[in-house]
Amino acid sequence: GENVEQHPSTLSVQEGDSAVIKCTYSDSASNYFPWYKQELGKRPQLIIDIRSNVGEKKDQRIAVTLNKTAKHFSLHITETQPEDSAVYFCAATYTGNQFYFGTGTSLTVIP
Amino acid sequence: GAVVSQHPSWVICKSGTSVKIECRSLDFQATTMFWYRQFPKQSLMLMATSNEGSKATYEQGVEKDKFLINHASLTLSTLTVTSAHPEDSSFYICSAPGQTTNYGYTFGSGTRLTVV
Numbered sequence: 344g345e346n347v348e349q350h351p352s353t354l355s356v357q358e359g360d361s362a363v364i365k366c367t368y369s370d371s372a373s374n375y376f377p378w379y380k381q382e383l384g385k386r387p388q389l390i391i392d393i394r395s396n397v398g399e400k401k402d403q404r405i406a407v408t409l410n411k412t413a414k415h416f417s418l419h420i421t422e423t424q425p426e427d428s429a430v431y432f433c434a435a436t437y438t439g440n441q442f443y444f445g446t447g448t449s450l451t452v453i454p
Numbered sequence: 455g456a457v458v459s460q461h462p463s464w465v466i467c468k469s470g471t472s473v474k475i476e477c478r479s480l481d482f483q484a485t486t487m488f489w490y491r492q493f494p495k496q497s498l499m500l501m502a503t504s505n506e507g508s509k510a511t512y513e514q515g516v517e518k519d520k521f522l523i524n525h526a527s528l529t530l531s532t533l534t535v536t537s538a539h540p541e542d543s544s545f546y547i548c549s550a551p552g553q554t555t556n557y558g559y560t561f562g563s564g565t566r567l568t569v570v
Contacts, residue, residue, distance in 0.1 A: 386547060386561040432497060442559065446497045
């Protein structure tokens with residue numbers, strides 16, 4: 344099956360700085376890569392996703408890049424705000440419905 | 455949009471008892487439901503996949519006799535933790551493929567299980 348690795352496990356940034364989280368995957372057949380934000384005790388919320396036919400996608404302060412050759416994808420958050428503090432998970436799928444999640448990154452934005 | 459309702463949101467039970475968690479798709483038919491478990495400060499781990507009208511598929515290492523899954527209708531899937539023990543305390547969350555896109559994925563609100 345698919346194996347998704349995520350780094351770093353914890354990340355602290357000053358408010359206004361950028362944050363980058365990286366994930367690698369093992370199965371070259373994977374073709375959909377979502378990113379989820381999870382606040383304590385709550386369900387994961389989809390914040391951005393990218394398909395394998397696209398190299399980059401941006402939505403306001405959030406962007407995701409994908410390198411299919413190297414089998415890695417990254418989440419970029421610019422102009423970070425305290426409310427961005429949460430745990431972020433990457434995921435990969437090749438079946439279209441069963442997701443394999445990364446281990447998570449706990450992001451803290453320091454005011 | 456697609457909504458999955460999960461109940462209860464929080465439950466405390468005594469060791470040895472059983473707990474049932476329900477997930478209902480409110481405005482769409484969920485032929486498949488994924489059940490995940492999340493321990494504190496860890497990622498979501500797929501436990502099993504339930505399919506309406508057939509037996510659930512369990513991931514390696516998950517005891518099917520302990521975690522009973524039933525998908526009796528197109529809108530309801532249940533997970534029963536039988537003979538619960540403190541090590542079963544975790545956050546359980548269901549998810550179903552949505553309808554908005556080929557890869558749409560709707561999560562339930564999660565159930566915090568504490569076994570004392």
